[in-house]
Amino acid sequence: MRKIRTYKDVTHDTGSGLFEQVVDQQHRLADRLAHVRAVVAVASGKGGVGKSAITANLAAALASRGLAVGAADADLNGPSLGRMLGVSRAQLVDGPSGVAPALSPSGVRVMSMELLQEEEDAPLRWREPEMGGFIWQSTLETGVLREFLGDVEWGELDVLLVDVPPGTDKIRRLLELVPDLDQMLLVTIPSETARFVVAKSVRMAREAAVRTVALVSNMVGHTCPECGHVSDLFTGDGGTRLEDESGVPVWAEIPFDQQFGAATDSGIPLVITDPDARSCRAILALADRVEERLGIQARDAVETAGS
């Protein structure tokens, strides 16, 4: 049998230009992110744990301290960050070097698939062959996420928060694009099922050597608005047990708060309108941890101190 050389054995370039184009894409992304001090993923692996609401409130909290904050909605199929930050129908300014993000009333620069879709109730569809989506869809969506990160004129940012949809594959997708992620906040709830799923994400983050990994335990207890009694919504102790088992610290325990959800639905994060609410105090404490670990200060403050 004839011996055919391997791909790597054959070093001669075909002239098809594919490799150069992929490298160019990587450079564009790297050049854009070079102006971002820290990229922080808000992920879970589990759905329905409140990642987007936490991302929106955390972004607004950090922006309220004078930090330059961006929020990229990596959930292309179920985008909600635009709505939660009050920029649902905002227009994007189309310039030669990039697309300017929407600016939320709380001062957060936002990019979300929601801003690109005409019909609110339209599921995400691509204008491509109806069959065989399993072959190309993931590749296309990774490419679009790359554009959200690399083709948006984020400007000089202190923090870019990325709201990652459920599924560890989506975390991997982000890590392929941004391998040197600064922080990954893994949101869980105190249920055994959530612990089971989020543990997989913890492992993935560790294997990817993400610099800082922390847990955010959401929906921890519910305060009755009538009598003030605090009761548990779940029987498990997901966040605490996961912390014990994995050694990944819980940075915040956020109580279930009806107003937190209602405000987020309205497009004005509660952390802006009622920072003293228990849920918002937890978000502000989380913002402290994020800031402290990143060692960042507002750009204006740094520039003033240095001048």
Place this chain on the structure above:
Amino acid sequence: MKFLCVECDKVMDFAERQIPGDGTLAAVFTCGSCDREIAMLTNPMETQLISSLGVKIGGREVPAQPMELARTSLEGGRDDAFVLSEDIPLARGESALASGEAATPGAGTSTGRVVWTSEATSRLERVPNFVRGMVKRIYTDWAREKGVSEITPESMDRARAELGLEGM
């Protein structure tokens, strides 16, 4: 992806790219040693996989545009999602000042003035607004590069042919 001429044990060189229809992508490769030619034909799903990477076999005639993949691939794109920076001069000026750049239209490329005839504008208006800004910029940049001061339907055809703008 590489094609090896087994007989010559040489990597074949890319020669030509065509989109003959039916979602087929044809890429022709030639052996520099024996001149043998082969054409790689992809089915629509394979063609889509390649375009989903945001690349073009044979290289790009036009640099990748911001959010090109999203704009050219999304079904049901919002008609007023984008507003051209040159259509909002104040915002553009502020943005440029904020980033410390000179607020010069067309900065970074040739800055020659390009006029669109009414016929060319009408034709451009048939392009969905979701991608119109991107398409307009491609034609305008081409005109500047070629020293064309007026864009007409004929020059649009020329640009399309030269730049390989399928579907634009």
